[in-house]
Amino acid sequence: MEETNQNSQTFLDFNSDILKPNNENDLQEIIKYCYKKDLPIEIVGAGTKNQIGKKLQCAKILDMSNISGILEYKPEELYITVKAGTPVKTVQDELKKNNQYLAFEPINFSELFKTDSNEGTIGGTLSCNFSGSRRFKVGSARDHILGFKGYNGKGEKIKSGGTVVKNVTGYDLSKLVTGSFGTLLVLSEITLKVLPLQTDTKTIIVSGLALEHSLGIMVSAIASSNDPSGVVFYPANFRNNFVFNDLTHPGSITAIRVEGTKTSTEQRINNLIEDLSLIDKNITVLDSIQSEIFWEDTRNLKVFSKNQKNILRAVIPASETINLISRLKTFHPTYFIDWGGSLVWLELDYLSNQKIDQIRKRVLDIGGYLTVIKSPENLKSSSEIFTIDPIKFRISQGLKKSFDPKRIFNPGKMYTGI
Amino acid sequence: MTTLKMPKVDRKILKDKDQIVKDIYSFTNRKNVLFEREELKPYETDGLTAYKQTPMLVVLPETTQEVSKILSYCNRRKIKVVPRGAGTGLAGSALPLADCILLGLGKFNKILEKDYENRCVVAQPGVTNLAITHAVQDKGFYYAPDPSSQIACSIGGNVAENSGGVHSLKYGTTTNNILGIEIVLMDGTITRVGGKVFDSPGYDLLGLITGSEGLLCVITEVTVKILKKPGTVKAILLGFPTIEDGGNCVTKIISEGIIPSGMEMMDKVLLEATNNFSKAGYPLDAEGMLIVELDGTKSEVNELINKVAEIAKQNKCSSVKISKSDEERLKFWSGRKAAFPACGEMAPDYYCVDGTIPRGKLAKVLKEIRELSKKYKLPVANAFHAGDGNLHPIIMFDANDKKSLEKTEKFGADILKLCVKFGGVLSGEHGIGVEKRELMCEMFNNNDIQQQISIKNSLDPSSLLNPGKVYPILRKCAEEGRLHIHGRDKSKFSDIPRF
Ligand SMILES: Cc1cc2nc3c(=O)[nH]c(=O)nc-3n(C[C@H](O)[C@H](O)[C@H](O)COP(=O)(O)OP(=O)(O)OC[C@H]3O[C@@H](n4cnc5c(N)ncnc54)[C@H](O)[C@@H]3O)c2cc1C
Numbered sequence: 061m062e063e064t065n066q067n068s069q070t071f072l073d074f075n076s077d078i079l080k081p082n083n084e085n086d087l088q089e090i091i092k093y094c095y096k097k098d099l100p101i102e103i104v105g106a107g108t109k110n111q112i113g114k115k116l117q118c119a120k121i122l123d124m125s126n127i128s129g130i131l132e133y134k135p136e137e138l139y140i141t142v143k144a145g146t147p148v149k150t151v152q153d154e155l156k157k158n159n160q161y162l163a164f165e166p167i168n169f170s171e172l173f174k175t176d177s178n179e180g181t182i183g184g185t186l187s188c189n190f191s192g193s194r195r196f197k198v199g200s201a202r203d204h205i206l207g208f209k210g211y212n213g214k215g216e217k218i219k220s221g222g223t224v225v226k227n228v229t230g231y232d233l234s235k236l237v238t239g240s241f242g243t244l245l246v247l248s249e250i251t252l253k254v255l256p257l258q259t260d261t262k263t264i265i266v267s268g269l270a271l272e273h274s275l276g277i278m279v280s281a282i283a284s285s286n287d288p289s290g291v292v293f294y295p296a297n298f299r300n301n302f303v304f305n306d307l308t309h310p311g312s313i314t315a316i317r318v319e320g321t322k323t324s325t326e327q328r329i330n331n332l333i334e335d336l337s338l339i340d341k342n343i344t345v346l347d348s349i350q351s352e353i354f355w356e357d358t359r360n361l362k363v364f365s366k367n368q369k370n371i372l373r374a375v376i377p378a379s380e381t382i383n384l385i386s387r388l389k390t391f392h393p394t395y396f397i398d399w400g401g402s403l404v405w406l407e408l409d410y411l412s413n414q415k416i417d418q419i420r421k422r423v424l425d426i427g428g429y430l431t432v433i434k435s436p437e438n439l440k441s442s443s444e445i446f447t448i449d450p451i452k453f454r455i456s457q458g459l460k461k462s463f464d465p466k467r468i469f470n471p472g473k474m475y476t477g478i
Numbered sequence: 479m480t481t482l483k484m485p486k487v488d489r490k491i492l493k494d495k496d497q498i499v500k501d502i503y504s505f506t507n508r509k510n511v512l513f514e515r516e517e518l519k520p521y522e523t524d525g526l527t528a529y530k531q532t533p534m535l536v537v538l539p540e541t542t543q544e545v546s547k548i549l550s551y552c553n554r555r556k557i558k559v560v561p562r563g564a565g566t567g568l569a570g571s572a573l574p575l576a577d578c579i580l581l582g583l584g585k586f587n588k589i590l591e592k593d594y595e596n597r598c599v600v601a602q603p604g605v606t607n608l609a610i611t612h613a614v615q616d617k618g619f620y621y622a623p624d625p626s627s628q629i630a631c632s633i634g635g636n637v638a639e640n641s642g643g644v645h646s647l648k649y650g651t652t653t654n655n656i657l658g659i660e661i662v663l664m665d666g667t668i669t670r671v672g673g674k675v676f677d678s679p680g681y682d683l684l685g686l687i688t689g690s691e692g693l694l695c696v697i698t699e700v701t702v703k704i705l706k707k708p709g710t711v712k713a714i715l716l717g718f719p720t721i722e723d724g725g726n727c728v729t730k731i732i733s734e735g736i737i738p739s740g741m742e743m744m745d746k747v748l749l750e751a752t753n754n755f756s757k758a759g760y761p762l763d764a765e766g767m768l769i770v771e772l773d774g775t776k777s778e779v780n781e782l783i784n785k786v787a788e789i790a791k792q793n794k795c796s797s798v799k800i801s802k803s804d805e806e807r808l809k810f811w812s813g814r815k816a817a818f819p820a821c822g823e824m825a826p827d828y829y830c831v832d833g834t835i836p837r838g839k840l841a842k843v844l845k846e847i848r849e850l851s852k853k854y855k856l857p858v859a860n861a862f863h864a865g866d867g868n869l870h871p872i873i874m875f876d877a878n879d880k881k882s883l884e885k886t887e888k889f890g891a892d893i894l895k896l897c898v899k900f901g902g903v904l905s906g907e908h909g910i911g912v913e914k915r916e917l918m919c920e921m922f923n924n925n926d927i928q929q930q931i932s933i934k935n936s937l938d939p940s941s942l943l944n945p946g947k948v949y950p951i952l953r954k955c956a957e958e959g960r961l962h963i964h965g966r967d968k969s970k971f972s973d974i975p976r977f
Binding site for chain 1: 651653706867
């Protein structure tokens with residue numbers, strides 16, 4: 061009983077493998093306990109993304125799902141503060157009531173990992189920093205976090221940032237903890253920037269373009285003042301086993317999304333058709349509802365959901381997309397291209413450490429980086445999931461130590477030794 | 479100026495100056511090493527001219543390799559280094575130390591690559607902010623963050639301060655607009671963070687370094703995102719009988735789901751000052767004025783600007799003027815952009831405060847600032863990036879009058895404390911530097927600050943890179959005891975609680 065905080069509402073059974081704090085007091089007690097006893101803990105929100113990363117061997121699981129709830133929502137100030145374990149869906153539903161949303165489009169990985177169908181918690185979403193098709197226009201999760209509170213590896217409560225967008229007050233730790241896969245601290249409270257929902261969305265679908273032609277169009281579309289918010293390419297092979305909306309034209313799909321007021325989207329669609337000389341191509345324009353379905357499928361990697369295969373994610377300069385695709389031909393991947401050419405999702409039947417290394421090298425050679433999203437369990441401890449070089453490894457080790465000196469948070473999830 | 483505590487001067491280093499100069503000669507061209515009094519003079523202050531300190535030496539390296547050699551040498555010899563871009567910073571972040579090498583990045587002044595396919599520009603850190611836009615504007619592109627100092631400030635300085643501008647509301651600040659950097663750590667290690675891709679893998683070092691005020695590394699190359707110029711840009715001038723009405727209008731515009739590219743407010747004092755100065759045609763009967771700028775496609779801009787006018791009318795605006803041409807739009811901005819020189823006409827000196835508040839608190843905060851102005855008997859003009867809550871009160875004073883200067887500092891500190899009290903922060907875009915470092919305790923507690931300091935320690939264990947900036951040094955625990963403050967001299971903001 062000595063370890064139990066007197067103020068705590070709950071009795072904390074430290075012998076249990078799963079520690080589930082009901083409030084911040086519990087949370088702090090747990091971390092202090094694990095720090096004292098040198099117990100590594102795996103931090104889990106809703107568990108929707110916990111298959112991403114290296115295999116963990118932790119004494120305890122820290123289940124954050126009860127640290128949940130909206131603390132403050134100020135639509136007119138464009139921010140919302142929530143507890144870290146709050147489901148993304150809860151936040152999205154609340155925002156919708158005020159015609160607002162999280163512009164970075166949290167990804168729902170449940171189709172891929174066959175977990176419960178949801179986007180998980182806000183804490184998990186921030187820790188992984190994956191963002192949908194709007195990335196090149198509005199930024200990723202890291203561009204939408206304004207501040208946080210959390211506990212470092214000694215159980216000390218720390219905060220950074222605030223609720224305002226303009227803020228240069230000490231290091232921007234909000235960015236640092238975003239995408240750190242729970243290896244630096246346990247987030248308890250997060251303030252996010254929210255934006256007004258766009259009143260209208262339209263998507264031009266061009267069917268049957270060859271990859272090279274499509275990429276030319278994608279790059280021109282993004283580099284135009286028509287301000288698209290999603291540009292994606294699906295090769296023709298997907299058409300055999302996946303139904304995109306009710307599209308009938310066969311062949312590859314090149315899709316360009318515009319959002320804004322109705323007059324604006326109409327004008328921009330017309331501009332794009334003219335500027336990109338699409339008039340004689342097979343084009344279909346999707347309205348708001350159809351667009352929503354199309355982009356939700358894209359963001360959630362729906363085309364990969366049927367097969368239980370391996371998934372890799374390559375982020376590259378858009379100028380190198382064709383080069384990469386041709387250099388990966390020997391591996392026979394199934395792929396599609398998001399972010400106007402800068403993001404290539406790869407699906408492979410068979411994966412080995414050697415294969416991962418070879419693909420990673422090709423991605424690195426062209427100035428990109430590779431992340432293994434889904435791989436066989438037996439590879440998860442031996443293969444490199446994230447990309448890193450020796451200098452950055454040393455820097456990251458130092459940062460890890462400054463937050464979590466005994467390496468109790470998700471140790472080894474990103475890199476062995478961190 | 480009121481005395482400012484800085485890290486203890488290392489006399490041994492000063493004594494070794496001649497030898498240090500000789501050593502540095504082996505790393506860079508002799509002409510890049512300045513040590514004569516008159517050569518050092520231009521570097522003794524940055525944009526916060528109230529503080530002056532001559533550095534021991536100024537070194538102006540020309541390559542990343544040279545930077546690496548110099549830093550590695552300084553790390554071994556325990557010599558402090560202060561990086562400097564164009565020296566326009568307003569928080570004293572580039573203020574030299576008496577025993578430091580001031581590392582000027584001015585010779586890193588080339589644009590290395592314009593890559594339209596990946597929509598980015600690779601530039602050396604000494605290139606000015608505006609030069610980047612100039613380099614790509616013939617192809618219709620621009621670099622979005624536009625600090626008022628953009629003609630002079632360097633892109634490296636922008637990264638170090640996470641600078642913003644009037645268009646940050648829609649396009650974000652520096653941190654949202656850069657893709658990669660090349661850096662040199664204090665031990666001389668050279669590495670690249672990010673590149674021409676989004677979201678570099680691993681920890682977001684780019685996010686950590688942006689806004690770190692030269693404390694973590696020296697930036698030797700920057701890759702910035704460029705955007706296509708919007709098809710149509712229009713601005714609307716709105717006069718209001720009270721600041722409250724103007725503030726309500728701002729809130730309403732945002733609540734209606736409109737995110738203008740810029741939304742600036744000026745109070746009556748500034749309206750009069752700038753209008754006299756630049757004849758911008760501002761409504762002089764108004765107590766407050768808004769400039770709202772919208773960009774996008776023609777139809778969208780027209781639709782939204784009319785909507786803004788409509789919202790303004792519902793919020794009691796007293797005058798509405800929509801720009802009919804680009805010239806007229808630029809004329810609207812001319813007054814706002816002349817805010818500093820216009821205040822310069824009204825008093826011998828001015829002091830620009832920078833803090834952020836939740837935008838809904840504008841009227842309340844301005845009211846309190848007016849009361850403080852009466853209390854300190856110092857006039858203040860208010861410019862405000864209303865869209866994102868970034869406040870810039872400009873206090874007018876006379877630096878020759880020591881009392882007036884002290885009062886100004888106190889007034890500024892009180893305004894910043896107000897910002898924090900109303901849920902805002904100490905700096906929106908100018909950084910903390912030496913100016914606000916003791917105020918950090920208003921926002922952060924010991925744990926918060928120790929966490930930040932231990933990050934600094936992990937990259938610069940001897941605390942040699944730009945020490946004495948950002949973190950309060952009057953606290954015993956600061957910099958983990960490495961800075962030795964002697965005596966308990968009267969400090970700046972001495973009434974602020976410490977811990
Ligand atoms: C009239 C005027 C108007 C201004 N308007 C704005 C505005 O609208 N918005 C805004 O955000 N700011 C504004 N500023 C402030 C200032 O221009 C910015 O902070 C700018 O980014 C500083 O750039 P600099 O090159 O002058 O940097 P400096 O002042 O030389 O240095 C600033 C900081 O950056 C560090 N640093 C500089 N270069 C490097 C490098 N290569 N590597 C590592 N560290 C480095 C320095 O050590 C220092 O800590 C204004 C200033 C003036 C004088």
